[in-house]
Structures are given as structure tokens and as C-alpha cells.
């Protein structure tokens with residue numbers, strides 16, 4: 001019975017994925033049109049698709065009384081990945097997302113904790129009142145058309161020495177820097193085309209831009225299975241960088 005319900009929920013999400021993102025309307029409206037019909041089942045489906053989130057969050061270095069921001073936080077699913085010990089170190093948490101249907105879900109999830117504020121706003125322009133210790137994006141950079149503005153904004157809201165962490169899909173450059181994985185031509189062509197229909201832009205320049213902005217970092221590249229797509233796996237990375245301290 002439960003299996004039937006979950007298959008039915010998956011079918012609704014798959015239908016939204018097949019319809020894809022509408023074109024020719026502002027980004028906020030595109031997100032709302034895409035996510036509103038699948039918002040109730042978003043978490044269950046993405047659980048299997050968006051790998052590495054728990055590991056990224058578990059690896060965040062948080063000082064005592066930390067101020068943390070998630071940009072493109074969606075339903076707030078990632079709040080549950082923080083351990084009790086991590087929550088003991090967090091004084092202020094701000095979740096920012098542009099899509100009203102997902103923000104509504106995040107507000108419900110965060111309602112019981114006065115430290116958490118949820119903002120319906122654009123990750124490229126929203127700023128906290130004070131600089132923060134940690135900013136992270138989880139599968140959001142690939143969905144933000146002006147991702148460089150989001151990256152600049154994330155860096156600008158960080159204290160010197162603060163942490164910027166990102167987990168996301170990607171494909172490699174044709175000739176990546178030494179030490180980075182090189183993906184086959186098939187991988188570099190197939191995945192951007194597959195996800196592009198749903199407004200997810202796998203971009204070979206994300207990782208080089210992150211590495212250049214934050215030379216002090218840790219990086220893990222891996223592959224994840226995609227629901228209903230056996231045999232092939234999509235590349236993703238986890239990046240945790242420290243903002244330089246300059247005098």
C-alpha cells in the first residue's frame with residue numbers, strides 16, 4: 001500500500017520533471033510553476049537524487065554561536081541533516097529561497113525554532129544584517145541563472161575566515177586542472193542536456209570558479225545514481241572552502 005502511494009507520488013514528480021521549466025517568464029514564476037505541483041513530494045523524491053547533502057553538512061566547521069545561511073534552501077530539508085551537537089553551536093540560521101511554494105514548506109518546518117528565519121528572496125541579492133560564519137548552497141548553484149552573482153553575494157556576506165560550502169551536480173572541463181576528475185565526452189554532453197530541461201545547468205566552470213575564489217578548500221568528487229535511470233550515474237561534488245583573511 002505504502003509502495004503504491006510512493007509510486008503515485010513519484011509519478012507526480014516525474015510528470016513535473018517531464019513538463020520541465022516554463023520559458024519566457026521571470027525566474028521566480030518559473031520556479032513556482034515547476035515546484036508548486038511537486039512541493040508536497042519534493043523531499044521524498046530528492047532524497048534519492050540529491051546525494052552528499054548530509055555529508056556536506058556534517059563536515060561544516062561551526063564556531064560557537066555560529067550564524068549560518070543556506071541560499072536556495074528549498075523546503076528546509078537540510079535543517080534535519082545538522083546534528084544535535086551542531087545545533088548547539090548555532091545561534092542564528094537564515095534560509096533563503098525564491099520559490100514561494102517551497103518557502104511555505106520551509107516555514108512550516110522551521111516554525112518551532114526561533115533561531116531559524118526563512119526569507120522568500122533572491123540568492124543573488126539578499127543579504128543578512130550582519131556578516132555570517134557559514135554560507136552553503138545545496139544543489140542550488142546549478143539552478144540560479146546568474147550563479148556568479150550568487151557566488152559573489154555568498155562571499156560578500158561571509159566573515160573573513162568563514163566557510164562557503166557547496167554540494168551540486170557538475171561536469172568537468174574538457175581539460176580539468178591536475179588532480180580533478182576528467183569526465184568523458186558522453187558525460188559532459190549527456191547530463192547537461194538531461195537536467196537542462198528542468199532548469200538545472202551543469203556547468204564546467206563552477207568548480208574552477210570556486211577553487212579560484214577560495215584556494216583553501218576541501219573537495220570531493222563523486223557520482224550518484226538517478227532514480228529510474230539505471231546503469232549511469234551523475235557526477236557531483238562537495239566543496240568546503242575558507243574565505244581568505246586579508247588585513
Ligand SMILES: C[S@@+](CC[C@H](N)C(=O)[O-])C[C@H]1O[C@@H](n2cnc3c(N)ncnc32)[C@H](O)[C@@H]1O
Nearest residue numbers: 072073074097098099122123138139140143144
Ligand atoms: C534543487 S533545489 C535544492 C533545494 C535544497 N537546497 C535542497 O538541498 O533540498 C534548488 C533550489 O534553489 C532555489 N532557487 C533557484 N534560484 C534561486 C534564486 N535566484 N534565489 C534563491 N533560491 C533560488 C529553488 O527555488 C530551489 O528551492
